[in-house]
Amino acid sequence: MEDKIIADLKESYGITFNQITPVTGGLLNHECKVSTEKGELLVKQYSTKRFSSRQLKEIESALQRQIILEKSSVPCPFLWQCGDRVIRWLDDKTAYMVMDFRSGKTENPDTITITQMRSLGSTCAVMHKAFSQLLEPSVKNLPVFGGYTMDLLWENFNSRMTKCSPYAHVEYRKALLALEPILKQLSTDFFDKFPKGFAHEDFQPGNILFDVDRISAVVDFDRNCYSYIWHDIGRAILSFALEGNIMNVEKVCAFLEGYSQHSALTLTNIADALRLSWCIEIPWWIQPEFFGECDKIPKRFKDEMIWLTEHWFEIDSILCS
Template sequence: MQMATEDQLVREIAGWLKKHYPAEMLSTERIRRGLMNEKWIVESDKGRLFVKSYHPKRYKMHDLEFREKIETALQLQLLFYQSGGPCPEPVTLEGRCMHILPCGRYITVMTCCPGSMVPAGMIGEQQMYSLGRASAEMHVVWDLAAASGSGAAVPPEELHWRLSHEEMKRTWEAGWDAARDASERVRNALRLQKSIIDSLGDDDLAPSTAGWSHLDLWADNLLFEGDALAAIVDFDRARYSFPTLDLGRAVLSGTLNEQGFRTGAVLAFIEGYRSVRSLPKGALLKAIKYVWCVESFWWIRPSLESFSVVPTRFAEEMIHIAEQWEQLDDLLGDI
């Protein structure tokens, strides 16, 4: 399939909006964030909209099973919005949130939310409280929908991101082999990674409760107005996994800076979460460790030192957690 140009995409999006929304496109502003997928803020005579085009080199959109996973994630976003949750409203057509243009590209269209991003590591205490509360509300909505057998929320047979020692060891060995010519910093990070893998017990690889999870609650996917969370965005990765992963990712992104975890912001997040949903002591510690088990293989890589800004932030989080692994129980175990 010939790759559509940006002008062609904008024209076809304008035609889709006029036919199906219906709205007249007045102007577009390209958002150049994220990897490959094209995104726009669209000014229309019906208000501001957000449009994302899924790039075929980023996502396997020719694969029906994969498309359905993204459609399910968007349906979960719609459920959260309909419950009053702070997130954009996906525009549906014949009950679906993903739409196809004449050129063959798949798109989503949704309302725009107010607010602005806060840099990673700098989200304030009241903001973290608000995020914790909203995260718990999101999990409750999805748990109730799953329990009632509601549409997209019916749990699949397989859990996403279930780990095993054997898989982790194989992945580490492949990374170590590829890092023969890497810097000493990278090789030291890999050595530390291996020592942690060898120390893991079964309990570290088994978060207690499965459920629908956003799986991408990091700073760039959060909008704030003052001290309050305005919106959670980008639900594309939402899968049936372990909701505690959302806690770990949010706390890492929101509260970890060069000096370590900002304890007040960590406690505020957990307080907000517990104001809606019970959370046993030690759950955050387990969540942080599980996030590391999943993500450290993405970011601790031979190419680490050539990363751009965003991957570098994730790699630094993984290295910091690895370096502090033995101290994590004292830092987070009583929360």
């Protein structure tokens, strides 16, 4: 941790500590767990190479929403503020934030239990209900990253086809060509049936901590924004219920049971949420660099998109079997 951050923690927050432990994760950002007389805290320094000042301003707005969610009993970390701001700017190159450290274990499709899956659904619904109480933005722009509209989907697909070399990885070409039949049968009003509002937008295993039988914390609200809220549902089902090439319907039903304790949801809705997740995430994960040798996490996301492509027309029957 930089000396100027250590000095500012004491001056601006009254925080002194006796131990600093680096925390892994977070692309280019630098995170440390610090032990203080006020408990364990997490200090996150944002990468100004990864984020522009405009992007960090958007993250500030997202974190302000997290503060409201934490007060509404959503299990997410308490954020420390200096004045009315969460992100502290020390100079043009140094921006950081402080929050309570939340312990817990990450799970995956092979380790998550039915009880934890039910808690995941319940927590997702509580989060969505808390988001729904927030004042919606005056200009309801959907994110520009990913395939959030038919125009963006087709634009991305046509661009990939144009750039695809005859020498590209054969599996990448196969995956790319398999998208077109689905895109052609999607109606122009496909997105109209999905509820809009604030969503977490990164509701995946790395951002969800569990204790023995329930969620202990949902973290990393940096990307929460006005979007399609069912994307969180589809992403959670893909991340925790898809075991290899098999969808574990018992886990899907456990999620549904938990969610339905707070908000209406059906298996048909979940099938649509999976298709929505395909539309949004295909531009992210069907990329040439994720075919062949690549890291485990993007490979998992890519494989999920391929599974959805192969099972697009039978998702409803799979979930209702």
